[in-house]
Amino acid sequence: MSGFQALVLAGSRGVVDPVAAYAGVSHKGLATVAGLTLLERVLRALAEAGASRIAICTGDQIIAATALALRELPPVEVISAEASPSLSVRAALEKLGSPLLVTTVDHALLQPEWVRRFIADTPAGADISILLGEEAVVQAAAPGTRRTYLAFRDGRFSGCNLFYLATDRAVGALDLWRRVEAHRKQPWRIAMLLGPGVLLGFLLRRFTLRQAVARLGGKANVRAEAVTTPFGLAAVDVDKPSDLDLARRLQGDVG
16 A cells, blocks of 8 residues: 555644643653654654655644654645644645545554555445444453443444545535534534434444444445454554553553
8 A cells, every 4th residue: 555645633622731741741742652752653654654645734833843854754744723623634635635544643553554454444435434443352452441432233442543535525524523523512413413313323222333334424425434453552542641651561661
């Protein structure tokens, strides 16, 4: 797999990030694991996976300057972060075009093989795909790790912070995401947006993972696919200090 474009989300919510505070840095992307910042680890993994064009979406000047200064990588460009993640990805899709792989700066353990496998496993004809790890696979790779799981008829799955926008039609999914973001404090509006049938199916676990993702895609008029990964560590991102400690332990970083 070569020649794909990649976007790294590295925005800030405008509050003190607990990981950054714990690591003593201004942005969690500057926290280190095994001698490399999270930012550099992610960018290197994407480059080694075959990305020919990499953009980082951020409003942080230090993160932007650090990304631009990294050597031995394909040229990295900076895109200004928008008011929300969905708007940031939408702006990047408009600028870069598809196909576009999207991940986050806190994907500390990201490996090139995970990226290549994800893209290869995305079904032909999909507009957008998302990567998820089944609970048993995640726990086998990182025993005791605490992740957020969504329950479906065929099991419990955790997101892996990897999305593949295979066609420009994926913008429909981003627009649905934006509407959900806008109503995150009004659950009843989200219920109206998704429809009672979809919500009831989720609550009663009537759908398998792939059926649920396909149903959500239908609400956005896109073909959406769920891809499961055999790599349990793909579900480990750095949302809290304990995640940073875990990533360091898994990489043999005891300093």
